[in-house]
Amino acid sequence: MLGPFSIDTYMPSFPDMQASLHATPLQLQQTLSVYLLAFGMMMLLHGALSDAFGRRPVILVSLVAFIAASVGCVLSNQIEQLLVFRALQGLSAGAGMVVGRAIIRDLYAGHEAQRLMSQVTMIFGISPAIAPVIGGWLQIGFGWHAVFVFMTALGALLFVASWRYLPETLPPIARQPFAAHSLARNYRMVFGNRTFLLLSGAVALHFAGFFLYIASAPVFVIQHLKLGESQFAWLFAPAISGVILGAFLSGKLAGRVSPTTTVKYAYWLLFGAAAINLAYNLTFTPTLPWAVLPIALYGTGMALAMPSITLLALDVFPLNRGLVSSLQGFVQTTLNAVVAGAISPLVSFSTGYLAIGMLTFLLLGRLAWMAYLRSAALPPEHC
Numbered sequence: 009m010l011g012p013f014s015i016d017t018y019m020p021s022f023p024d025m026q027a028s029l030h031a032t033p034l035q036l037q038q039t040l041s042v043y044l045l046a047f048g049m050m051m052l053l054h055g056a057l058s059d060a061f062g063r064r065p066v067i068l069v070s071l072v073a074f075i076a077a078s079v080g081c082v083l084s085n086q087i088e089q090l091l092v093f094r095a096l097q098g099l100s101a102g103a104g105m106v107v108g109r110a111i112i113r114d115l116y117a118g119h120e121a122q123r124l125m126s127q128v129t130m131i132f133g134i135s136p137a138i139a140p141v142i143g144g145w146l147q148i149g150f151g152w153h154a155v156f157v158f159m160t161a162l163g164a165l166l167f168v169a170s171w172r173y174l175p176e177t178l179p180p181i182a183r184q185p186f187a188a189h190s191l192a193r194n195y196r197m198v199f200g201n202r203t204f205l206l207l208s209g210a211v212a213l214h215f216a217g218f219f220l221y222i223a224s225a226p227v228f229v230i231q232h233l234k235l236g237e238s239q240f241a242w243l244f245a246p247a248i249s250g251v252i253l254g255a256f257l258s259g260k261l262a263g264r265v266s267p268t269t270t271v272k273y274a275y276w277l278l279f280g281a282a283a284i285n286l287a288y289n290l291t292f293t294p295t296l297p298w299a300v301l302p303i304a305l306y307g308t309g310m311a312l313a314m315p316s317i318t319l320l321a322l323d324v325f326p327l328n329r330g331l332v333s334s335l336q337g338f339v340q341t342t343l344n345a346v347v348a349g350a351i352s353p354l355v356s357f358s359t360g361y362l363a364i365g366m367l368t369f370l371l372l373g374r375l376a377w378m379a380y381l382r383s384a385a386l387p388p389e390h391c
Contacts (some may be wrong), residue, residue: 016143047099050098054070080092204321207338306370
């Protein structure tokens with residue numbers, strides 16, 4: 009939950025933060041980019057650390073670091089200080105996502121793992137829906153510092169809950185050595201595997217088509233939809249509702265159809281959504297609810313495909329699931345950082361260009377998936 013809250017809660021505060029910190033719009037955008045870059049870089053280690061020292065310690069230490077970084081954000085009075093503490097937030101916030109996926113696969117296999125992964129996706133989907141709403145309320149009532157006070161409190165609550173209830177799922181006998189030479193060997197093994205790269209690339213590219221709108225939310229909501237800073241829910245609520253619906257459908261299909269068939273169904277939704285989105289934005293001026301409904305449909309297709317593809321990637325190297333989860337998260341988050349820092353500023357001025365960006369990422373993800381199917385020698389009906 010920390011990842012979505014760290015991204016979405018403070019977006020309604022961008023205008024106030026810009027004025028308070030005497031920052032440019034580009035500098036405010038970089039507070040998101042630096043967070044995502046740090047988030048992605050640290051993902052390279054979260055999984056390896058959990059493979060070596062256990063799942064529980066990595067979660068707990070990361071939560072302590074996140075709490076400290078959030079306090080630093082509260083106390084920041086210059087944009088340079090905020091950038092430093094946002095980077096520290098990024099270094100610590102990704103542990104739950106990476107280690108959580110490994111914990112699921114430690115405990116479950118097959119359709120049970122897919123069903124639980126879908127349920128986790130639903131829970132994580134709720135966070136981006138409510139985060140900007142909470143952020144808007146906090147901004148109106150108390151100003152932007154209160155947003156980071158809220159993040160501090162959320163981190164503390166999760167630490168207490170994890171300390172009391174989170175079990176250790178990786179016994180000492182199953183742990184891998186944390187040594188430079190073995191880590192380098194394992195990184196080369198995973199990153200050199202074509203199947204892993206194709207599956208991770210498909211997940212990351214599908215999500216990038218959705219995340220483009222999340223990263224562009226301040227422009228899309230305030231400038232294009234002509235809404236206020238407390239009305240980000242008009243974008244986030246439908247979009248994340250689509251994600252929750254897709255995750256629910258994935259859980260229902262688990263054990264009834266194969267993962268590749270689930271992904272095939274998802275592509276019908278994804279391409280339908282991207283086509284409707286492009287046609288609408290090239291024809292009409294964006295208005296509610298029509299401007300956000302295709303984004304919600306895209307989120308449904310994305311979340312329907314994601315658990316199946318993620319589990320396929322985790323099973324490429326069964327003895328290094330923590331590391332594989334790390335590297336998969338690294339691929340996705342690094343692309344997200346590029347989207348937020350480079351692609352979004354280039355295309356967010358136009359809803360038509362945003363729609364083209366969504367379709368482009370989807371096409372690239374589809375190419376990666378088809379290449380995986382060919383490499384796995386699966387029959388054409390799985391396409």
